[in-house]
Amino acid sequence: MLRTVFYGVFLSLFVLIQTLYAQEVFKIGSPLPMTGAGAAFGEKFKKAYSMAIDEINAKGGINGKKIELVIDDTQAKPAVAVTNAKKLISSDKVIALVGGWSSGVALAVGPVAQDNKTPYLLEHPALDDITRQGHDYVFRLQPTTGMYSAALEDFLEKVVYAQEKRKLKVAYLYVDNAFGQGVAKYGILPYFKNKKDKFDLLVSEAYNEKAMDYKPLLLKAKNANPDIVVLTSYLTDGILLAKQTKEVGLQAKVFSGTGAGHSMQDIYEKSGKAVEGYFSSGPWHGAIKSPQWKKWRQDWENKYKYVPGEHEIEGYVAIYVLAEALKGVKSSDIIKQREELQQSLKKINMDTIFGKIKFENFEGYTNQNKAQGLTALAQWQEGKLYQVWPKDAAEREFKY
């Protein structure tokens, strides 16, 4: 009798330990701006991650383990983000880092991840330099700033120039920070420099994101009487620019943003519909023709009551990419787990609603997903942003 009890207790203890062991989770850490000017974006990514994680966990997790998200507030400050990353790695013992929103934060977190051999997956910080440091623990699934304007450039040449058949005057205004400088330096400026025969870049100015009045700048652009106005903006400056463009009466054949602010639903309502007809060239909003994408978008609207854009899909897909890679993690030691995850990420080759994800080393980039099919030109038509270029990814005909 005593023996049975003893065995019983022993057995149940064993089972208990086993289940405890099995219930161990994969922790994913994210340094995000949850306070300060970037808080609205931190909130977007938090929603995107949570949605994906809830779905995965509801289906039983990965290898029987659930995924858990740990967020630490960066206030969008690189120096704080370094502490965040170290806390997440050494104190929370996360298996991987994801996100960061701004390029400055990602530039600072990258070396910490590399140093501690912890995979760091970027889904939004876009500055080219981040994946040009040779860090083999840093992965990026979305296009870089230099790739943002690819679809616009294609469109301007093949459609606008082809139709007008004359040299076109261009005004370019961009936000003065790592993102804006990146798009300008790696994308727009070299492009127009190369195509001097077709385009005449008359105004090219960086502006302060926090300014209250852009009218002098817009008057300067108006004075040049441009055919094409290109803007690289975040949300708040994008809103003011759109409103004040109407106010000063700046007119052009084409107004185009380069993703970021111009591809967020917020800009339409908050600018009082001033961006109707604007184009936006940037990371696309997914493989919109696929049924999985349509379902995702519906789910999102049901859950959060608004139309998702590039941030939401990037965050959501990032978790699925990590989940896929986590399948290759077998060991129990966190240090080995991280190594296995890195190896596993290297081998990733998957189709997602954000397109094909495969991390490659090329032309000085390390673990950068190539951009083919990931940038698209979209246009604001009757309050919604529809992809219009390239043709095979178009939901609607462009209006021009």
Added chain:
Amino acid sequence: MLEIKDLRASYGKLEVLKGITLKIQQGEIFSIIGPNGAGKSTLLKAITGLMPHIEGKINFAGIDITGLQPHQIADIGIAHVQERHRVFGSMTVKENLLMGAYIKTKRRYIEENLEYVFALFPRLKERLNQQAGTLSGGEQQMLTIGQALMMMPRLILMDEPSLGLAPLLINSIYESLRELNSKGMTILLVEQNVKKALQISQRAALIENGAIAFEGSSEELRCNEEITKIYLGLC
């Protein structure tokens, strides 16, 4: 009218007034004289509530005003003209005079009081819209007295009106004080200019080291041996 009983006041640990007892009669000019740092100005500050810690009793026209706030004492009818003619430099002369009539019950009489002040100091009327800070020292002194009159006080405390002024101006200021007094105004005058003070006042007290050394009629003080020693024979 004003009764002060065993008044003590101190700055931190330094006791400046060591038990002062005084009575000021209605309608008189009472001079307080004494060397620098004897506590003359402190006495005035203690009366109008500018000293944070005082002991003793101050009674004004039957009201106990000990420990009241400066603005309450102003309400009760005591004007305090501080030394070095502290006007509101960046406000105009007119605004300065109007500040004198800040107490609600006196605002009704602004016009009459302005006339009264202008009659006494015609210079002020000429400079009505000038910034007070740009006035000469003498004019500023006139302005502060004018401000005090706008309060329609029952008692004016006057701190060193002659300080830093040319002799001719001093005479003119004192002339106005005499005129005010002749119309019934009670004045408590603190002066280093002993000669002037004792000429104008009916009674006077000598303060030394925070205590009253002598008190009596101005005539008595002028001929007092001690004072003669210090202030070189005024008698």
Added chain:
Amino acid sequence: MKSSKAYIALLVAVLLLSLLPLLMSSEKHKYLYDVLFTLNILILLSVSWNILGGFAGQVSFGHAGFVGMGAYAVALLHHHLQLSPWVAMPFSGITAVIGAMLIGSIALNLRGPFFALSTLALAEVTKLIVEGWRGFTMGTQGIVIAQTELLGIKTTGGLYFIITLWAAGFALLISLLIKNSRYNYYFLAVGENEDAAIAVGINARKYKLYALLVSAFLAGLAGGLIVAHTGFVDPESGFDMVRTVEPIFITIVGGMGTVFGPLIGAILLVPAGEYLRTEFTKAHLLFYGVLLVVFARFMPRGIMGFFRRIGK
């Protein structure tokens, strides 16, 4: 505390804390060491602010400017001349001192709130120049600094905390030396009443400049130490206003004008801030704000002042 005892206590504390990695592995407790790094940096910065604001009575709103200058000195030497941050480090302090001479030539003519606001403006101007001078400073894109090693200490690693510990100790030592020298009296005189100080023959401008230069050196050094650790700097983060605000908080909470006030303030506020941030991802600034209001309201002379009063 007798002054000689204070020196010994300081030395012993720094030496003992330097041995901490023997007890706790710096590899395993990276976060702890990072918090200690932040703590040391803020002690250094607060002591720097206190020398100018607390000792000499010249309240600076522009410390972020000196920090930024130091940070950019290291970053630019690394970027253009490939100098290791270890070699470039001393230049961070020196650059800030040069900057302080320029700033001082304008600001030291001013007093009180005018001095404070002019230092704020000058720090902003420096930041805007760094932002605008893209060819040299990379503008808003920022500069990445590769991590380097010296004697097995990585600028990004846990052992780096020892370097910042010695820097904080060095700042406290300077603070003590000033407090126990005749300069303390000059500073006090100038801080209390500049006109009176000039009237008794003290060259007020000279002593204000001395305090400014010492303060700027330490703040610049802090900037250099931070940038080597973060590995990235842009104008927004290099000249972050927080680098002005935090030392003021810490010094006031600890006790302005005392040698150990900044130390006590930092030991209290840094862990509190860390705890609140990790515990309340979104609401941490709320609690931190309440903490500041309560401290500043009920202990306007800081913790040192509070205990001194109770001691009486």
Added chain:
Amino acid sequence: MLISIVINGLLIGCIYSLIAVGLTVIFGVMRIINMFHGDAVMLGMYAAYFLHEKYGLSPYVATIVTAPIFLAAGMAIYKILAPIPPKQREMSSLIITLGISFVTATTAMLLWTADYRTVNLSYSQEVFDLLGTRIGYPALISSIFSLLLIGGFYLFMTKTFLGMSIRATAIDPTTASLYGVNVKITSMVTFGIGLVLAGVAGAVLSPIFYMYPFVGSNFVIKAFTIVVLGGMGSVTGALIGGLLLGVSEALASTFLEYSMKDIIAFLIFLGVLIFKPSGLLGGRSRV
């Protein structure tokens, strides 16, 4: 184009001035560096937003509803600051107001989320033509409203006893008390009025700017620039300082590189500090 640029500079300058006026009054009277000011502007914006969304109130009319609340809030904050000994007041008030700023902004975020919001009026995109310059109606109305408010406040400060007592307290609180001014109450009311002006500035900004809980920090440094530029405590100084800043920024951003615009503002600021430390309009608390 030059005329358009100057006009635009003046328009935005009016609003800069309005933000600075409240700050300058608080600073002039109490020597309190009010770091909460930007957050009061933020609260004014949100109040205008909600009153517009829920009750269709025009932001300009909404100021009547919010003014008493800001007055009370200002007086309450002054109650926290008042008991601090004068010697510590300058620094302690800086920290306390900054602490309150943290609490306010974070609470705003928890209540209203971090989302950006704007107020779009029915006439948001209508344009008025002035000397060949196109001006949006909201920008025009906001600027005129600001000017009227500053003008009204100027009259209040020069023509009423309360206004004069505020100025007198700023110059010399001791002397003011001897004329019957209750300095404590005056200071308290002044703080309240300062916040009312900040709240109104927020309402005026709401149709032409955007809001989020931490937006306040955008205004603080600029407002302090104007305060020092105009002379601390001076209402006309704040007006002229704001207009000057608006115009110089507009001109600088047209004829120089745009990023140089802020440098110009700060260089003007430094020039004033060097050559006239008391500000453009001289001594403190000249109206």
